[in-house]
Amino acid sequence: xxxxxxxxxxxxxxxxxxxxxxxxxxxxxxxxxxxxxxxxxxxxxxxxxxxxxxxxxxxxxxxxxxxxxxxxxxxxxxxxxxxxxxxxxxxxxxxxxxxxxxxxxxxxxxxxxxxxxxxxxxxxxxxxxxxxxxxxxxxxxxxxxxxxxxxxxxxxxxxxxxxxxxxxxxxxxxxxxxxxxxxxxxxxxxxxxxxxxxxxxxxxxxxxxxxxxxxxxxxxxxxxxxxxxxxxxxxxxxxxxxxxxxxxxxxxxxxxxxxxxxxxxxxxxxxxxxxxxxxxxxxxxxxxxxxxxxxxxxxxxxxxxxxxxxxxxxxxxxxxxxxxxxxxxxxxxxxxxxxxxxxxxxxxxxxxxxxxxxxxxxxxxxxxxxxxxxxxxxxxxxxxxxxxxxxxxxxxxxxxxxxxxxxxxxxxxxxx
Amino acid sequence: xxxxxxxxxxxxxxxxxxxxxxxxxxxxxxxxxxxxxxxxxxxxxxxxxxxxxxxxxxxxxxxxxxxxxxxxxxxxxxxxxxxxxxxxxxxxxxxxxxxxxxxxxxxxxxxxxxxxxxxxxxxxxxxxxxxxxxxxxxxxxxxxxxxxxxxxxxxxxxxxxxxxxxxxxxxxxxxxxxxxxxxxxxxxxxxxxxxxxxxxxxxxxxxxxxxxxxxxxxxxxxxxxxxxxxxxxxxxxxxxxxxxxxxxxxxxxxxxxxxxxxxxxxxxxxxxxxxxxxxxxxxxxxxxxxxxxxxxxxxxxxxxxxxxxxxxxxxxxxxxxxxxxxxxxxxxxxxxxxxxxxxxxxxxxxxxxxxxxxxxxxxxxxxxxxxxxxxxxxxxxxxxxxxxxxxxxxxxxxxxxxxxxxxxxxxxxxxx
Numbered sequence: 122x123x124x125x126x127x128x129x130x131x132x133x134x135x136x137x138x139x140x141x142x143x144x145x146x147x148x149x150x151x152x153x154x155x156x157x158x159x160x161x162x163x164x165x166x167x168x169x170x171x172x173x174x175x176x177x178x179x180x181x182x183x184x185x186x187x188x189x190x191x192x193x194x195x196x197x198x199x200x201x202x203x204x205x206x207x208x209x210x211x212x213x214x215x216x217x218x219x220x221x222x223x224x225x226x227x228x229x230x231x232x233x234x235x236x237x238x239x240x241x242x243x244x245x246x247x248x249x250x251x252x253x254x255x256x257x258x259x260x261x262x263x264x265x266x267x268x269x270x271x272x273x274x275x276x277x278x279x280x281x282x283x284x285x286x287x288x289x290x291x292x293x294x295x296x297x298x299x300x301x302x303x304x305x306x307x308x309x310x311x312x313x314x315x316x317x318x319x320x321x322x323x324x325x326x327x328x329x330x331x332x333x334x335x336x337x338x339x340x341x342x343x344x345x346x347x348x349x350x351x352x353x354x355x356x357x358x359x360x361x362x363x364x365x366x367x368x369x370x371x372x373x374x375x376x377x378x379x380x381x382x383x384x385x386x387x388x389x390x391x392x393x394x395x396x397x398x399x400x401x402x403x404x405x406x407x408x409x410x411x412x413x414x415x416x417x418x419x420x421x422x423x424x425x426x427x428x429x430x431x432x433x434x435x436x437x438x439x440x441x442x443x444x445x446x447x448x449x450x451x452x453x454x455x456x457x458x459x460x461x462x463x464x465x466x467x468x469x470x471x472x473x474x475x476x477x478x479x480x481x482x483x484x485x486x487x488x489x490x491x492x493x494x495x496x497x498x499x500x501x502x503x504x505x506x507x508x509x510x511x512x513x514x515x516x517x518x519x520x521x522x523x524x525x526x527x528x529x530x531x532x533x534x535x536x537x
Numbered sequence: 538x539x540x541x542x543x544x545x546x547x548x549x550x551x552x553x554x555x556x557x558x559x560x561x562x563x564x565x566x567x568x569x570x571x572x573x574x575x576x577x578x579x580x581x582x583x584x585x586x587x588x589x590x591x592x593x594x595x596x597x598x599x600x601x602x603x604x605x606x607x608x609x610x611x612x613x614x615x616x617x618x619x620x621x622x623x624x625x626x627x628x629x630x631x632x633x634x635x636x637x638x639x640x641x642x643x644x645x646x647x648x649x650x651x652x653x654x655x656x657x658x659x660x661x662x663x664x665x666x667x668x669x670x671x672x673x674x675x676x677x678x679x680x681x682x683x684x685x686x687x688x689x690x691x692x693x694x695x696x697x698x699x700x701x702x703x704x705x706x707x708x709x710x711x712x713x714x715x716x717x718x719x720x721x722x723x724x725x726x727x728x729x730x731x732x733x734x735x736x737x738x739x740x741x742x743x744x745x746x747x748x749x750x751x752x753x754x755x756x757x758x759x760x761x762x763x764x765x766x767x768x769x770x771x772x773x774x775x776x777x778x779x780x781x782x783x784x785x786x787x788x789x790x791x792x793x794x795x796x797x798x799x800x801x802x803x804x805x806x807x808x809x810x811x812x813x814x815x816x817x818x819x820x821x822x823x824x825x826x827x828x829x830x831x832x833x834x835x836x837x838x839x840x841x842x843x844x845x846x847x848x849x850x851x852x853x854x855x856x857x858x859x860x861x862x863x864x865x866x867x868x869x870x871x872x873x874x875x876x877x878x879x880x881x882x883x884x885x886x887x888x889x890x891x892x893x894x895x896x897x898x899x900x901x902x903x904x905x906x907x908x909x910x911x912x913x914x915x916x917x918x919x920x921x922x923x924x925x926x927x928x929x930x931x932x933x934x935x936x937x938x939x940x941x942x943x944x945x946x947x948x949x950x951x952x953x
């Protein structure tokens with residue numbers, strides 16, 4: 122078989138269901154759907170309580186999706202789900218309901234296609250999904266990490282840097298139109314080329330305001346060196362701190378991909394006042410799937426904010442085979458990006474996940490007042506004793522740091 | 538009905554199965570058992586992969602339990618489960634296998650019984666469970682938070698302080714015998730009375746070495762003020778830092794109960810070199826059950842160490858009714874302690890949980906080399922950029938801290 126055919130086959134339609142890695146079950150869409158298809162309703166409800174939590178003491182409510190939106194999702198073959206988190210009514214503050222959207226998608230053309238064609242094909246694929254979000258009244262929409270290109274960093278080939286764009290480049294302009302049209306804040310994670318700093322490459326999220334203006338950017342703070350995530354070959358640790366963007370619809374921040382493994386990164390966005398933190402990602406099954414539902418949700422609990430987690434879908438195959446530092450033979454793909462985008466709330470509840478295989482749009486309504494309500498309830502900020510940790514981290518940074526270890530004085534005594 | 542009868546009924550045998558809060562399903566023992574009883578094996582295996590992860594690419598293995606131990610668990614009616622985490626063989630280090638045990642239990646006598654009787658009845662109940670752990674070759678054993686008393690802090694009555702003991706008190710002495718007999722490290726979380734500091738009360742874990750010696754103690758760092766967890770009425774934030782205890786079987790630490798909500802607390806034990814962190818707890822269903830499987834596991838992933846999570850079981854009813862600050866009528870119990878003790882590993886895998894209703898002993902074999910293997914694989918320490926956070930926390934502590942907020946300059950412009 123020609124390599125290009127192979128690529129065409131694998132990068133094509135995301136609708137084709139695939140076997141899971143171990144071959145035991147074919148193409149189930151998500152854990153939640155697998156459970157609801159296989160459990161009695163009563164059992165399923167209790168399992169959901171344990172796995173997804175409760176919102177105001179009740180299972181999370183679905184939002185009815187209008188027929189027009191259902192038609193679009195069916196026509197363009199993307200998963201469409203919508204939920205509503207519950208919060209208490211307050212007596213001194215109006216509720217601050219916002220509708221938030223996450224989009225996950227596979228690439229469209231083979232990675233051998235001309236780069237501009239690849240990018241524009243993604244634009245074309247996203248258009249009806251973003252239109253659906255806009256038509257459904259989404260206030261804040263976030264796309265996946267490096268959404269305008271294949272996630273080619275596994276290859277270590279520098280030619281993929283050509284996809285990098287300035288903050289106000291073509292991909293931003295594409296999204297600015299939707300922001301204006303739908304009065305919607307859009308978060309656009311791209312590969313950034315920083316011409317003013319000698320063509321430096323960054324992994325950057327651009328925050329587009331609801332008038333189409335660029336509010337600012339955040340550059341990925343923590344860069345992986347694990348598996349085929351050879352991103353440290355391409356770009357360095359971000360230099361934008363932990364900004365929180367005050368938008369028309371609340372205070373938001375972006376923790377890009379691998380930053381979700383760092384509780385301190387999540388903490389910093391919280392200390393700066395974030396109410397929703399987005400985690401646009403690109404991650405593959407064998408490496409991280411069991412971690413995926415844990416880390417974002419822990420961050421939402423610990424920091425009393427909402428989290429929107431996005432992962433791309435599909436398998437991307439590249440022209441030249443590469444090895445993975447695991448002694449296995451060379452191969453041409455990065456593994457299966459398992460989608461499964463979802464929201465987590467500060468009250469420890471979370472939504473079911475989007476498909477593991479299909480493009481998707483996940484909506485959720487949330488009252489941002491819930492963040493403060495949870496701070497008042499649990500008091501994590503007030504009981505945090507930050508002074509202990511400021512001191513510890515300052516000491517830890519020194520090369521001669523001595524950990525606090527109490528050794529058993531009988532350690533080398535023989536057992537009686 | 539007399540109140541004492543009521544108490545007797547509720548505090549009695551833990552074996553009696555109870556309805557879950559919403560009444561939909563009666564007395565299932567654990568999420569894992571509920572799923573395996575209701576799913577086809579093939580589906581269950583895939584659900585387990587998503588929920589519990591893989592260990593060396595395989596489902597976590599059970600350890601065969603000898604008939605003698607099974608008989609003890611049956612005779613004394615406690616849940617007994619055993620698993621083995623997998624690690625790679627290294628070429629330059631011997632593997633460091635340890636067998637670790639967690640015990641969860643309900644109290645025995647009504648809380649109206651004489652205090653000494655209540656305590657000694659718990660001793661008697663624990664004896665065969667600890668003997669089973671010893672006979673099975675457990676190297677490190679941890680009991681639940683304040684294991685030698687009812688969790689009476691919901692009442693705000695100061696008379697329960699009578700249960701507090703010095704570090705070398707009766708409860709410690711009780712456990713020192715087992716430590717010597719079985720050459721076993723024992724972690725004993727008690728209510729501590731610190732006579733040398735004016736009868737100060739602490740929530741303390743005592744680390745007993747495998748020769749029966751007291752290696753040291755750790756006092757709970759973070760004290761809750763949520764629901765009926767009125768612990769701040771009884772004791773203050775611990776003054777022992779984040780010690781790691783170097784024992785004959787590895788470097789261990791203790792994050793007591795509410796400290797699990799604080800990622801910085803977990804982090805500090807990791808920075809000090811812990812390989813296993815125990816989280817002895819007492820927590821109830823409606824408040825925290827959906828958080829329970831998330832936080833400890835996130836800590837194991839983020840800090841590349843094992844976590845042993847323990848929660849007590851049963852419902853404890855107190856002589857005098859109390860209110861809960863939620864506008865609801867006075868009541869006499871704290872809610873259902875849902876057990877569900879389990880282990881989490883640094884590779885994101887975790888064991889199934891012990892029963893939600895019964896006493897239990899959970900064993901796990903683990904090669905402590907796995908901690909460093911995961912540090913080498915994922916590099917979370919090296920990519921953590923602690924300097925950013927030392928600086929942020931130092932600034933945050935100042936009363937005039939200014940969060941890093943970038944406001945949309947068009948924030949107050951009317952939408953077009």
